[in-house]
Amino acid sequence: MARTEKKALIFSCGFRFAGSDRFPSEKDMAEIETLGILDEIQSIVSDKLQVVSYKWLSRNFLVSSNTAKRLLQEFVEKYGDGLEVIYSLSGWIKNNPSTYHIRLVSKHKLSDAKQEFDGDCSVQVYSIQACLPKDPATLWNHEFVQAEYLFKQPPTLDNCLLDNRFCGVSSSFIKRIGGEAPLGTAHQTMAIPQLPAKKVQQSSPNAGIDFTRAVKTESHVKVDRDPGVKLAAGKEKVPLILPNKKGQSDKSSSGNGSALASMWASAEAQICARESVDYGSSEEDGEDFNVKRTSNGEGGRKRRVVFDYSDDEDEYRDAVSLSSPDPPKKSSLCNSSFEEKENEPKINEVKQEDVEKVSAMNKGKKNESPTLDKPQSPVLEIDASVKGKVTDAVPKRRKVFKTRTDERGREVTEVVWEGEEPDAKRDSNSAKTAENKTAKSESISAKTAENDLVKSESNSGKTAESNPVVKNATSRAPVAKKSPAVGNTAAANKGGRGGNKKAVNKDPKQGNILSFFKKS
Amino acid sequence: MLELRLVQGSLLKKVLEAVKDLVNDANFDCSATGFSLQAMDSSHVALVALLLRSEGFEHYRCDRNISMGMNLGNMAKMLKCAGNDDIITLKADDGSDVVTFMFESPTQDKIADFEMKLMDIDSEHLGIPEAEYHAIVRMPSSEFARICKDLSSIGDTVVISVTKEGVKFSTRGDIGTANIVCRQNTTVDKPEEATVIEMNEPVSLTFALRYFNSFTKATPLSNTVTLSLSSELPVVVEYKIAEMGYIRFYLAPKIEDDDEDAKP
Incomplete structure (x- = not known):
């Protein structure tokens, strides 16, 4: 976390202009940072045995998520031998042409997985790690910790999540004043003109926008979303949306999917988000967001409290189901402790009776x-x-x-x-x-x-x-x-x-x- | 002629580990229906009943009923020589005073024969009547083992009380008291994690913990354990052995003190 903090600070003094005004082109960024970052990745992956996902990388080194992906790709090409790589594949699946799938696969299953897609699919590095984790949740753990840290920062402090600077989706209706600006939400995307998902998908990873907004076209997403953020992204204020979300929506690998999905949102946030998605206007969304934020803070649900910038319906579903068991448990605990109290005397009575019986005998x-x-x-x-x-x-x-x-x-x-x-x-x-x-x-x-x-x-x-x-x-x-x-x-x-x-x-x-x- | 081939050899190993601390010598009875054992511990407070049904063996041949007296410690020593994946075959000839354990490695590239002398054991077979129990508790076996272990560090005896809401294990020792309540809990991810209590009437019985602790040696055999309690009967602690049978431990209760003070 120390690292993140440092970076965030640096960012707030040094790179502020970039976020508020305009992205430095990914290429520039990459050139500046690549060498140093690759070395760092090396040490993080092989010494700390940490999972480095593009999201983490993006936030940690303050590069856009596409740059982060490209960095990972470079890294894999250079040092990938002793590493496990998880790719995210996205495209239309053969079996069920109506659904758009994003799937995380390990490198040795990559070619098989590609076969399942109809035609081309986009292949990007999702994360690199020293070994494949038993529990898929490990994949997002570091991201989560990082995101949580960033969210906990006071609103006056600038950070990359707060101003959404790496997100490819932006809305010109959202105004940000410093760190305190009302935060845009995922639903801003609704304001953005729609593009067919497929096109976006086929754009190369480096194109800057193949952001997985494409997810939206998945069959169960109610609101037609716009994957084509590209247009908007170029403009200026980047709405808060996390740059990328990938691969969470693969229904077939639900284990992965749900674990990953939970990183994106707390249950409340998701529910709110879902509702607001249904209703629609971006202004409302902004309000929603603030409400969510406070409630998140109070809720104390440390593990799952992550803002939901996602507009992927599938994720909501998963994450909701993950979180929802909590309240019933609590209540049942309460109930049961009462029961227990009532219970106690009974036992004693019984004992006494027994004793009496015995003594009578x-x-x-x-x-x-x-x-x-x-x-x-x-x-x-x-x-x-x-x-x-x-x-x-x-x-x-x-x-x-x-x-x-x-x-x-x-x-x-x-x-x-x-x-x-x-x-x-x-x-x-x-x-x-x-x-x-x-x-x-x-x-x-x-x-x-x-x-x-x-x-x-x-x-x-x-x-x-x-x-x-x-x-x-x-x-x-x-x-x-x-x-x-x-x-x-x-x-x-x-x-x-x-x-x-x-x-x-x-x-x-x-x-x-x-x-x-x-x-x- | 007796020949029993058990593919899951580790199962027999676990059975022996579960029983050998409680009973030194015992007769294994083989009949067409299965391979069984019934024995009391030396103090005649606990009884163990084991059944491995013939259907659970890959090959089961038992021409006539035979009773083989074995020292369980020695048998456990022999079985320890078998790998966990090994296939174990038990063989005995009619009238022979030895039993042969054959261990085959899963790949069939190693076959070991161990011959053990049988012994004459004068044991009484007890008829165990089928009984209706006042309360039956099913819970994760590891949970039960944990409770017994924890309580035995506090006291020597455990009072098991079952009510509708839960089962309570309590003990008392020099350093203090302990109460553990397990509530009925059926909302779990896996069925074997459930705690289920079926109760006709509340029961409360006292037992010596050290016996429970030797019963829990059977924990590796099953994910769940069933405790059946009635106020006038020994408790039955049953571990089901998947697709094979069961191992049941019976333990006579201690008589409730009616005056605590009489005890020094």
Whole structure:
């Protein structure tokens, strides 16, 4: 951007006359600048790996777009070997003679693409770059940044977009006073007498005007536009129109087309433009333009805010579709955040209900030992509802709560697997399986638990020994016994856990898949 | 005699990568309908079910039902020797205790044979009933993987709550809490980017995150993942394998605390 700024400044002091009065002939310009510019292009393309399009070149070096194209052409001829070149082809397409196509093609597809055109087509260098970008948007990215920068400059500062000096389309009705002049728009072209597009198209690139205004003749362009800017261009004030717009309207390569098109206009600008195109007078257009401008500034749509000088209907369409999704998204975001808020309480309620349900189920046990961290399996309901003797979901074995009163008058609840003998057998057989390992650790942890119990309760040790799985639910000292088991070691946890499951989980609350699926 | 030829060999590689962290040894069951696996992790909290239908193979020959016990770590080692474009053929003879993996490069100029010993694995096959789930969430698999990864850096467990408007993943850890809400979103460029929630009634379940993180190893197999939740059932995390079948992970929920304070 620094470069652009510099150039713009230079321009404002040095070249002002040129823009306001008359173009220096392209030839002169080219001769003056060519050598230096070619070197610069070289370094930009190969060192910075930047895409250099004729538009960018034109604005950056303040040459007319045709000169820029010619420069690129020269550059390609001289150094084009290691480069990728994108050409813009324009002409009448064979398949559908009624449409005029402008197409961007890479150099190795050039000859094929030419075949698709009916008769001659104009071939110009659109851009050069070190490699073909994956994303076609890369092609216009630098142009966009540049254009955005130029548009953001205060209106008092002169720049080439503001006074439209490189545009081949001008209208003598537009008056510009310094930088603040009401800006002409693309629609000025309407005031210009019309020429058949084809003629223009066939004029050589260097002729100065083959500006792609020809696009207008495309089938879906409603207003008949004048490609023949040439006449007007010679006159004087060059209306603001960007010198060239090329190749955006190729419908067949819509990917390219839309991405490129979006550089030309923000959605609003395009819509306005479209409307005004329909209505017509150039004065109205001028007003439109100002309005657009402010709204662009406020809108903050950085990416797409570009003035639309284009009169290519096809572009409008593409770009509009690109931009329009934004507002709905925003609104949906808002909506949804509301929904979310409403949502929240519901979830909580549900949770509470669940909790209540669970605690209700647990009551049988829980009322005896409220803080006791009982093994809570997903089969809890069953456990609770038929406290005492309950069949587990697993058919072969049954998990049973046995509650009895020990000799010291405390209530002891044991969880026992009934019918465990076959299980035990199988476990011992399948020495490899993880189950067995867990069974081992279970018994170890059972012992740990046992020790704990022994401390507080002399009899529970026995229980623990006799049953691999013991749950102690005495109402007297549940916390004292339980907390070490839950909090201290994994082994202790396993002990607590083992109560419900054959397999051992570190987390006492983790459910077991075997509680849900039956062995087949 | 068993001979399965899978043109898209990378698929089998991905399957193994998805399963091997969860399960050490497993039986692969081959029948006329397809190639399947069902195994629990060692803690019996999660279960993985894999199905690759016979139609998905270029050539599928399975004369009689056969169950091949394999160490998945070893199998993964062997499959790592296959290129991503290779065609993988699995071969086993009746009564043989080895399985052969044959890798052919796409150009047929390189053919590799790997033979792996089979093992006897005593595994239980679980019957998984078809169930109606209260809520089914379909979302981009990468999104789900990201959520699990992010949440596991905060806490150990995740609460998945589904309501009409969205699915919420929340966790709590020493450093704080995290909540991620994914809203139903069907206006996307590509269908696989959509988040779709079908819900009959709201569900909220708690799971251990580390299992989810091993499930998400299956992310390369599919662009989308489906979570099926019911309050009394394990969650099903399903990755569809295009034109072949699926890999499903079942995870038993954790029991909701009714008193947080009891937990140290």
